[in-house]
Amino acid sequence: MLNKKFWYVLLVLTLFAFLLAACNSESGEDPGAEEDPGTEEQEENNEQEEEEEETEQEGPVEGGSIVGAMDTAPAGVFNPIFYSEAYEANILDFTHEALVSQNNSLEFIPSLAHDWEINEDQTEITLFLEEGVKWHDGEDFTADDVVFTYKSIASPGYTEAGGIRTEYVTPLKGYEAFNAGETEEFEGVTAVDDYTVKFTFAEPNVNPLYYVGFPIIPEHVFADVAIADMPTHEATLNPGKVIGTGPFAFTDMVEREQYVLTRNEDYWKGKPYLEQITWKVVDQSVITSLLETGEIDFVADPNGVPAADYEMVAGYENVEMIEQTDFGYQLMGFKLNYRTKEDVESGAINPDNWEENPDVADQKVRQAIAYAIDRPGLVEGLLYGRGSVINAPIAQQFWAYTEDVPQYEHSTEEAEALLDEAGYVDTNDDGFRENPDGEEWVLELAYPTGNKIRERSAPVIQENLEAVGIKVNLQQPKEMSAYINDIMTKDTNNGVDLYLLGWSLGSGDPDPSGLWNIEAAYNISRWNNPESDELIFKALEAPDAFDQEFRKKTYQEWQELFATDLPAVLLYAQNKIYAFNKRLNGIEPLPYSMINDPHLWWVDDAQ
Incomplete structure (x- = not known):
């Protein structure tokens, strides 16, 4: 009995001592006992495990x-050879690749081609392709796919089917004969073997790497598809059927x-x-x-x-x-000419058939409109200062860009003087100007939905123009795909005088021919100025064009011509x-x- 009581008392005292130590510890008071070495070792192990976990997640x-x-x-x-806008590019940027890419300094670097050789006079570039590259469906990527891609763009019927990338093939040898259907062989691009491809240019080319940098499509998917049917083929439209590398x-x-x-x-x-x-x-x-x-x-x-x-x-x-800084700009274009109904239906772009738009044909009118638009106000009011007014249609990051062109600083006085000089005056005191024949003059302004800043700029531009007596009708905005279809492929006298649009420019070269060459599909204004084309091609013509200073000077002349003749008012470059x-x-x-x-x-x- 005594032993039982003894052990009971001893147990109570032990528990009491344990609870006392625990209370002291929780209150932050040091109980004075030396820490158990085993506990210290355990904490070090725990810390080490935590550090290892953090290292694994780094x-x-x-x-x-x-x-x-x-x-x-x-x-x-x-489909890279037929898409037309940046939202489609958001998909294609992940699915398709080109032979070369660019780095942060805009230098060309290897991609599907790991190396290349350019001959002495720069009429040939031979590229050596990566081996073991697979298409999404498991087929091998080879030089035949490269040849097929470029032949498709050069094919008869490509532009009629809605293709707009001919700038990549027009400098290649034999393009005109192949495009005219006179031969089935395209000398401009040939497969040397399965993993070597050679591009041959009709003339020495100042930037051959730019022209070989187009995304490649798979021959085995489209080989039996007529070029006219490619835009509506399942491999162009449908998820699971679109195949890239x-x-x-x-x-x-x-x-x-x-x-x-x-x-x-x-x-x-x-x-x-x-x-x-x-x-x-x-x-x-x-x-x-x-x-x-x-x-x-x-x-x-x-x-x-x-x-x-x-x-x-x-x-x-x-x-x-x-x-x-944006690699592009927003603009308000002038519909200077319209294609005929017959050319629209056939897909042809033939400047000889274009019909002039009299409402914006006078250069003084276009310049007056440029003065009337408060572009700094757009940058400050809509962009909150996060952008800049630009006056030349070459990306500001390029060595060819210049501000030494007409500036069109906002001035209602300059705008009104030019309109008066052109014979556009208010003859009936209704506050709006009539045309030189005394007829009502109303400009139709079209714009797409989606970009809220662009949407908000439309009524501001209307207000700016009406302040100098130009009556503007804002058309009902359309969703982008329908809008592009209207102003680019159905532009025959469609009642559009002014249009809003933004361009993301190519980073490979400052050459503006893809947008402003007379016969370019993207020349939505249908600007027909032979001097412009002369300068554009002069800047690419060897041997002078091998000198960058020569190209820079030529592009400066072209930018001054653009800003003077004014096929479009460049509104701003948004950051x-x-x-x-x-x-x-x-x-x-x-x-x-x-x-x-x-x-x-x-x-x-x-x-």
């Missing part, structure tokens, strides 16, 4: 998905709502970290709120984060931002403001795009 993690936002739905043509394949879509890209497991540069990238079409007004909540992970081209939201987004703790969630890593933007090596993008919370 590098790229495989898996996970991200969501990007664009404010306008792609028109739906996912890029790091992601276009696998699914809910048209006009979302577009899904899935990891290419066999990508030749290495399997991408991300499993999936989804583009969602989101109204521009809610993009920033979705960034804050994490419902979207990035906003890139073509419009990025609205300038009005910059400060707000910069304050989001979960978002990083990138701001850089590109990209934004992405901090969970997304590996973002290294180029001067012209945020999308760069997306196979190296990764999220740190991948499961």
Whole structure:
């Protein structure tokens, strides 16, 4: 009995001592006892394990998905040789690749071609292709695919089918004969063997790497498809059928709502970290709120984060931002000429058949309109100062850009004087000017939906022009794909005098022929100025064009001609403001795009 009581008392005292020590410890008071060496060792082990876990999470993690936002739905043509706008490019930038790419200094670097040789007089460039590259459907990529791509662009019927990339093939040897259907062989591009391809130019070429830098399409998919049927073929339109060599394949879509890209497991540069990238079409007004909540992970081209939201987004703790000068510009173009109904139906672009638009034919009228538009006001009021007024249609990042051209600083007095001089005066005191024949003069201004800043600029421009007596009718805005179709492919006397549009310029060379050459499909103004074409081609003609100073001087002359004859008023270059969630890593933007090596993008919370 005594022993039992003894052990009971001893147990109580032991528990009491334990509780006392625990209370002292929780209150922050040192009980005076030396810490157990075993406990110290255990804590060190725990800290080491935590450090190891953190170290493991510092590098790229495989898996996970991200969501990007664009404010306008792609028109739906996912074929590099036929697409026409930046929203389609948002898909193609992940799915298709070219033989060469560019770095941050705009130097050409290897891509599907790992090396190349250029002959002494620069009439030939031979490229050596990467071996082991697979198309998304598992077929081998070879030189035959390169030849097929360029032959397709050079084919008879390409422009009639809506193709607009002929600038890449017109300098190649034998183009005219091949395009006319006089021969089935195209001398300009040939396969030396399965992994060697040679381009031959009709004349020495100052920048051959630019012309070999077009995205490649698969011969085995389109070989039996007539060029006229390519734009409507399933491999041009449908997810799962669009085949490229890029790091992601276009696998699914809910048209006009979302577009899904899935990891290419066999990508030749290495399997991408991300499993999936989804583009969602989101109204521009809610993009920033979705960034804050994490419902979207990035906003890139073509419009990025609205300038009005910059400060707000910069304050989001979960978002990083990138701001850089746009590689392009927004413009208000003049419809100087219209194609005939017959040419529109056949797809022909024949300046000899064009019909002049009398409402904007007078150069003085166009210059007056340039003076009337308050472009600095657009930059300050709509862009919140995050942009610049430009006067020449070459990207500011290029060595060829110049500001030594007519400036058209905002002046209602200059505008009114030029209009008076051109004979456009108010003859009935209604506040609006009539044309020189005394007839009512109303300019029709068309613009697309999607880009909210551009939408808001339309009524501002209307107000500016009406302030100098020009009556402007704002047409009902159309969704971008329908709008482009109207002003570019159905422009026969369609009642459009002025149009708003933005161009993202190519980064390979300052050559403006793709947009402003008389017969260029993208010459939406139908500007027909032979002196312009003469200067454009002079800047590319050897041997003088091998001297960059000569090219620079020639392009300066051309920019002065453009700013004087004025086929369009360049409104502004908006700063590109990209934004992405901090969970997304590996973002290294180029001067012209945020999308760069997306196979190296990764999220740190991948499961």
